[in-house]
Amino acid sequence: MEATQATDGSLTVREATEDDGPAVRSIALRSMEASYSLSPSTIESAIQQWYGVDSFSEKLDDEEVLLLVAERDGEPVAFSESVIVEDRGDIHWLHVAAMYRGEGIGQELYEETRERLENAGAETIRGLVLSMNTEGNRFWERRGLMKIGEGSVEIDGTAFVENVYVDQDHVDLQPITVDGRELYIDRTDSDRGSDGPFYTVYTDDDRENRYSYYCGACESLVTSMDSMGRLSCEECGNQMKPTRWDAAYM
Template sequence: MEVREATLDDQSAIQEIAERSLQASYTLSPQTIEGTVHQWYDNDKFTEKLDREDMLILVAEEGGDAVGFSEVVIHDDEAGADLLWLHVHPDHRGGGIGSDLFEAVRSRLQDRGIPQLRGRVLSMNEIGNAFYDDHGFEKVGEGEVEIDGRTYTEALYVEAEPTGLQPITTPEGKTVYVDHDDVDQGSIDVFHVVYNDEARTEQYGYYCAKCESLANAMDAMGRIECDTCGNSRKPTRWDAAYM
């Protein structure tokens, strides 16, 4: 897979990706989705976006075909940049394309000296919100966005400050270390990776943030479930790439 900056030739593909992605991720009417895609990505609007120095649109390409894209607006002050949209075509989800696009955005912004990346996602998109949690971001507030004449609530995320290791004692009296910088989204709350040593060389299991207990039972597909509260992590073959 290749990630590159968008060109005018990508306009029709980006429209299709956005429309199919919105259909898969949101409970919006077909008319609203069609109006939204036309409002944001018709030929004139897309050309305007590409000409703006404060915007960055990246395209993920596989086999010569565009399969996902991201849209970022960069602010003039020290406020950083906002990731407005990250769309992956539903037929290409599950392979980590969303994560690769996300990391490409961060890399390019770092190269340009942008101090901070914020994320925006509609509050109704549960997978999109979980995506930011999985990538070390925390929700800091809410805003509003107008879509086809209607106002919707969106969640605002910023990258969380690292919190490091926390030593805890297992029921057997062994000291293990909860890594608060390494999390996996569960069905109720996050799981933190737990290590046997401070150097993080050997993994012990997982720590359930919901009930503050250790969970080290994992099936062959990578599914984790907390015996205390039922919090569970989907199999690792499931990918959180969204929109």
């Protein structure tokens, strides 16, 4: 397994293994308790959903998911979870154990995560964070990323606003005309599908009014969900893959 030693000689970043499950769950739990105004039961339920034994194994087996663990003196102190979507790297989580915050670990882990995503083919980076996490939003801004929009996400039955950040030099909209109406495909804002990505579509170039999704597999507009509330393309059957949240965009 490839590991990278930080320049100060004290931090090692490596890919996660099955043995890291308990440490990852513990770091995520304490980090979320410090960063989010969520009830303890909601946080615990979410962590079991994302990093329970079976879910953690599935992430490790998913070739599009990158899970990195940062160690100090052999002890896991932080981790990141990212996903490759076409030529973009989505950093879903970057958690640092509460007792180790303020020591530059988050910055080092971000740089290592970004480098590995770029080596895997990512040409740009997207960061996702709940709007309530003030420090998390500042983290992306300090990294030079720009907020381009918001999404509505559901945690344990409650909807929350999630902010989306991307590299400023990769902000781009593709105009299309559907039934005489001009719409805008945001190629920087997409989710994984079973056969191709789903891109967010807006009615305006300011990204203020979300309209629908655009199927990257068959290049058709998707304006509704299936009977189970999942995004599915009626033209080709492409279905959105589950993410860390239960999406509630439409």
